[in-house]
Amino acid sequence: MPYPWWRNAVTYQIFPRSFADANADGVGDLQGVTSRLDYLAWLGVDAIWLTPCHPSPWVDGGYDITDHRGIDPSLGTLQDFDRMVSAAHERDIRVLIDIVPNHTSDRHEWFWQALAAGPGSPERDRYIFRAGKGPRGECPPSNWESRFGGSAWSRVPDGQWYLHLFAPEQPDLDWTNQEVRDEFLDVLRFWGRRGVDGFRVDVAAALVKDLREPLREVVGGEGSSGLDDFAANPDHPFLDRPEVHDVYRDWNRVFHEFDPPLVGVAEAWVRGDRRVRYIRPGELQQAFNFEFLRVRWQASEYRRIVSESIDGASSVGTTATWVLANHDMVRQVSALGLPADVDLWVWLASDGTEPPPDLELGTRRARAAILFALALPGSAYLYQGEELGLPEVADLPADVLRDPKWMHSRHKEKGRDGCRVPLPWTRDGVSFGFSAVPPWLPQPADWGDCSVESQRGDPSSMLELYRAALRVRRGFSSDERFGWDDQHNIGDVLAFRRGSDILVLVNTGPVPIPLPPGDLLLSSVAPEEGFLPGDATAWLRQP
Structure with a gap:
C-alpha cells in the first residue's frame, strides 16, 4: 500500500497578503496566488499551505477571525478560493489551510452575543469569562500572561474578565463547551467539501485549559507567561493539557469522512516527547518540529534533535517534519549570519544593527541548511521567499509596523513584520512585480536583485539551488531508512545515509573536509580540490 502523500511532501507556506497582488491594491490576494501556481509547479513543491484568508480585522495577521467559513474581501471570494484549489490540483499541488480553533476575533458574532447576554448565559459560556479577584473583582482572575505581553485577561463593562492568550482582540474559546467542539467539526467539513487536503492547526497545544476553581497560577519568574516552561509547570494549566487529545481524536474521525483522508499538522510549541502525542494513531498526522528551526548552526544540537525527532x-508510525523558517521567525539568512548567542528579538529592536549580520555568511549557511533539511527523511515545509534567500527587513519604520507584539510590548519588540514583507518577483517596478502599486509593507530598494526574475536561470542562485534540490530529492528512494555515518559524523560534521546509496555531509565548521568517493549529486557550494568547504552541504551517491 503506498504511503500517504504527506509523509514525504515538500509544502510551501504562503502568507497571502505578501505573496502576489492581482487587483492592484497593494495587498496580496487569492487571485495572485492562482497567478503564481505555475511558478510553484516549476519550483517543484508538492503542496501549499495558506495562512488565514478568512474575514478578519487583521489585528494579528489574520489570526483574529470573524467568520471561519468565509474569505476576507481584501483577499477575494469563496469562488476565488475554489478556483485556486482547482488550479492547484490541476498542477498536482495539494492545498492546506490554517484553522484557528483557540480563539476568535472580538468582532466575531459569538463574542458580540456573549457581551450582550451577560454572565452565566449560554452565549458567554462559549468563551472563558471569570470574576476577578479583589474586593470589587478589580484584579485579573489569575496571573496568566498573554503571548504578546501583559495580562491574558481583559475586563468587560459588567465586571467580568475574559481570557486571551494572545491579543485582547482574540478572546479564547472554551473547549469544554460542546457547542464549540461541534462548530469546529462542521468547519472542518465545510473546507473539506471545498476541496482542501488538510489543515495546519494554529496553537494546537493550547485549546483546552484547566478551568477548575480556583484557577491555578503559573509558576515562573516575574513577567513569565509560563509557555514552554514545563519544568516549573509539569501540569500546565493552559498548555498541552491531556484533554486536548480528545479534540483531535474527534477531528481524525472527520478527516476520515473524506477520500483520501484529510491531514492535520499541529503547531505545537512543545518539546519532542510531548509533540509525539499529537501524532499518535487516531489523532493528527504531523507536528511542526520547532526545535529544529531554533538551532543556530550547531552540529551537536542538530544531531540530538534529528535523532530524537526521527x-x-x-515510534507512532509517522514521519518527522523539518522546517527552517515561517511567518513568525526572523529569516534564516539574517539569523544564521549572527552569533548564536544573539537574541533575535533584541537584535530586531536595534533595527538589525547591533550587531550587523554577516549576510554573506548567513546566505552560505542557509544554502547548506536547506540541503541538510531536504535530505532528511520525512516532510519539509518551506516559507515563501526562503527560496530567494531573502534577509529579514529589520529596519521597517515604526509607522508601518502591524504586529501586535509592537504595541503590547510598549514598542520594545518590533515583532514579525520583517519576515512578512511582500515578495519581489521582477528586477524593477514600483513593488518589484508584487503589485502595480506600492505594497502594504515597504520593500528594500535593492530587492530587485533578490527577485525571481533575477535568480531564475542563474545556476549559482539560491532559487536554482532550491529547484535543483527538490528535483534531485524526488529521485531519492522512497525508503525512509536513516542512519548516522559513524565514519564521518564527528565534531562539526553531520554525516548520514538515506536509504542504501545516498550519503549526506553537512560541514558546520570552518575547516574543509575531504569528500569520500561517490558521485556528487548536489552541493551548496562547489567543492575545492576534493574537499567540502566549511558551512556547506553535499549529497553523494555511493554504490
Whole structure:
C-alpha cells in the first residue's frame, strides 16, 4: 500500500497578503496566488499551505477571525478560493489551510452575543469569562500572561474578565463547551467539501485549559507567561493539557469522512516527547518540529534533535517534519549570519544593527541548511521567499509596523513584520512585480536583485539551488531508512545515509573536509580540490 502523500511532501507556506497582488491594491490576494501556481509547479513543491484568508480585522495577521467559513474581501471570494484549489490540483499541488480553533476575533458574532447576554448565559459560556479577584473583582482572575505581553485577561463593562492568550482582540474559546467542539467539526467539513487536503492547526497545544476553581497560577519568574516552561509547570494549566487529545481524536474521525483522508499538522510549541502525542494513531498526522528551526548552526544540537525527532515519529508510525523558517521567525539568512548567542528579538529592536549580520555568511549557511533539511527523511515545509534567500527587513519604520507584539510590548519588540514583507518577483517596478502599486509593507530598494526574475536561470542562485534540490530529492528512494555515518559524523560534521546509496555531509565548521568517493549529486557550494568547504552541504551517491 503506498504511503500517504504527506509523509514525504515538500509544502510551501504562503502568507497571502505578501505573496502576489492581482487587483492592484497593494495587498496580496487569492487571485495572485492562482497567478503564481505555475511558478510553484516549476519550483517543484508538492503542496501549499495558506495562512488565514478568512474575514478578519487583521489585528494579528489574520489570526483574529470573524467568520471561519468565509474569505476576507481584501483577499477575494469563496469562488476565488475554489478556483485556486482547482488550479492547484490541476498542477498536482495539494492545498492546506490554517484553522484557528483557540480563539476568535472580538468582532466575531459569538463574542458580540456573549457581551450582550451577560454572565452565566449560554452565549458567554462559549468563551472563558471569570470574576476577578479583589474586593470589587478589580484584579485579573489569575496571573496568566498573554503571548504578546501583559495580562491574558481583559475586563468587560459588567465586571467580568475574559481570557486571551494572545491579543485582547482574540478572546479564547472554551473547549469544554460542546457547542464549540461541534462548530469546529462542521468547519472542518465545510473546507473539506471545498476541496482542501488538510489543515495546519494554529496553537494546537493550547485549546483546552484547566478551568477548575480556583484557577491555578503559573509558576515562573516575574513577567513569565509560563509557555514552554514545563519544568516549573509539569501540569500546565493552559498548555498541552491531556484533554486536548480528545479534540483531535474527534477531528481524525472527520478527516476520515473524506477520500483520501484529510491531514492535520499541529503547531505545537512543545518539546519532542510531548509533540509525539499529537501524532499518535487516531489523532493528527504531523507536528511542526520547532526545535529544529531554533538551532543556530550547531552540529551537536542538530544531531540530538534529528535523532530524537526521527525516533519519536517512527515510534507512532509517522514521519518527522523539518522546517527552517515561517511567518513568525526572523529569516534564516539574517539569523544564521549572527552569533548564536544573539537574541533575535533584541537584535530586531536595534533595527538589525547591533550587531550587523554577516549576510554573506548567513546566505552560505542557509544554502547548506536547506540541503541538510531536504535530505532528511520525512516532510519539509518551506516559507515563501526562503527560496530567494531573502534577509529579514529589520529596519521597517515604526509607522508601518502591524504586529501586535509592537504595541503590547510598549514598542520594545518590533515583532514579525520583517519576515512578512511582500515578495519581489521582477528586477524593477514600483513593488518589484508584487503589485502595480506600492505594497502594504515597504520593500528594500535593492530587492530587485533578490527577485525571481533575477535568480531564475542563474545556476549559482539560491532559487536554482532550491529547484535543483527538490528535483534531485524526488529521485531519492522512497525508503525512509536513516542512519548516522559513524565514519564521518564527528565534531562539526553531520554525516548520514538515506536509504542504501545516498550519503549526506553537512560541514558546520570552518575547516574543509575531504569528500569520500561517490558521485556528487548536489552541493551548496562547489567543492575545492576534493574537499567540502566549511558551512556547506553535499549529497553523494555511493554504490
